[in-house]
Amino acid sequence: MDYKVEKLIVNYKTLEEFKKFKEYGLQELSMFEDLEANIIENDSKSPFYGIYFGDKLVARMSLYQVEKKFDRYFDPSQDYLELWKLEVIPDYQNKGYGNALVEFAKSFGLPIKTNPRVKSAGFWLKKGFSSVHYDMERDRGENPLVWIPEGVKEQSY
Amino acid sequence: MDYKVEKLIVNYKTLEEFKKFKEYGLQELSMFEDLEANIIENDSKSPFYGIYFGDKLVARMSLYQVEKKFDRYFDPSQDYLELWKLEVIPDYQNKGYGNALVEFAKSFGLPIKTNPRVKSAGFWLKKGFSSVHYDMERDRGENPLVWIPEGVKEQSY
Numbered sequence: 001m002d003y004k005v006e007k008l009i010v011n012y013k014t015l016e017e018f019k020k021f022k023e024y025g026l027q028e029l030s031m032f033e034d035l036e037a038n039i040i041e042n043d044s045k046s047p048f049y050g051i052y053f054g055d056k057l058v059a060r061m062s063l064y065q066v067e068k069k070f071d072r073y074f075d076p077s078q079d080y081l082e083l084w085k086l087e088v089i090p091d092y093q094n095k096g097y098g099n100a101l102v103e104f105a106k107s108f109g110l111p112i113k114t115n116p117r118v119k120s121a122g123f124w125l126k127k128g129f130s131s132v133h134y135d136m137e138r139d140r141g142e143n144p145l146v147w148i149p150e151g152v153k154e155q156s157y
Numbered sequence: 158m159d160y161k162v163e164k165l166i167v168n169y170k171t172l173e174e175f176k177k178f179k180e181y182g183l184q185e186l187s188m189f190e191d192l193e194a195n196i197i198e199n200d201s202k203s204p205f206y207g208i209y210f211g212d213k214l215v216a217r218m219s220l221y222q223v224e225k226k227f228d229r230y231f232d233p234s235q236d237y238l239e240l241w242k243l244e245v246i247p248d249y250q251n252k253g254y255g256n257a258l259v260e261f262a263k264s265f266g267l268p269i270k271t272n273p274r275v276k277s278a279g280f281w282l283k284k285g286f287s288s289v290h291y292d293m294e295r296d297r298g299e300n301p302l303v304w305i306p307e308g309v310k311e312q313s314y
Binding site: 022023024025026027029030047062064082084085115118131133134136137139140141142143144 | 179180181182183184186187204219221239241242272275288290291293294296297298299300301
């Protein structure tokens with residue numbers, strides 16, 4: 001099944017949709033405050049991508065391009081994507097929405113890093129992600145998983 | 158009630174105790190591999206602190222001192238503590254073990270940063286932690302909460 005992944009815009013409607021997701025936290029509240037205070041315009045672009053079913057947002061993720069100079073994961077050092085808040089609302093799970101978002105992220109051709117919940121590691125491994133060597137100073141509370149395109153490898157330590 | 162907080166050592170016994178905690182992930186597996194490969198000695202010091210009830214580990218947290226030059230949260234910039242994996246095993250919850258660990262962390266007199274699960278924010282707010290301004294480039298998937306000793310404030314942005 002083909003799903004259309006869209007870049008979400010920050011407006012009151014999107015923020016209302018976000019409330020349906022479990023991982024609703026400081027990031028969303030901050031967007032809401034910025035909108036209320038007119039620091040950002042209604043209809044600003046957000047770091048979120050999502051999939052709608054009709055007019056209902058049923059899956060989303062946040063993607064942020066980290067600059068090469070901050071890369072501590074990949075060799076050669078390069079821009080990479082940090083992915084978080086991948087989530088599908090309950091009634092729409094196991095229908096390929098999560099998969100479509102991950103494939104979309106891979107389509108940029110950049111390495112991807114995510115920090116999954118311990119319980120979701122199985123999903124990420126199936127999608128070709130793998131564990132990195134744990135470095136406490138770098139990773140602290142994280143369980144980083146990475147997807148590495150051909151020609152790239154993990155930074156040695 | 159007074160609980161004795163101890164710095165944990167990395168040995169097979171401690172790693173076995175760690176399996177009782179929900180947040181068992183890459184960090185623990187990495188310690189286990191280092192121990193198996195003799196990269197670290199049995200009885201090395203770990204970044205974990207814990208509280209025993211008899212010979213049973215019932216609460217733990219990881220603490221890491223971040224150097225001033227990496228500080229992006231506090232003003233003036235300074236060494237601070239990053240705290241993660243604070244967890245009390247189910248039968249011992251609501252008896253002050255989590256509280257004892259947080260008070261222990263505060264006793265160093267340094268600012269503390271943590272990235273709590275969305276659902277545990279209430280506990281941290283009661284302990285005097287507060288939200289920072291969300292900065293996507295810095296915080297990405299995190300919901301940072303900080304505890305700030307007197308004379309220190311949040312970095313302005």
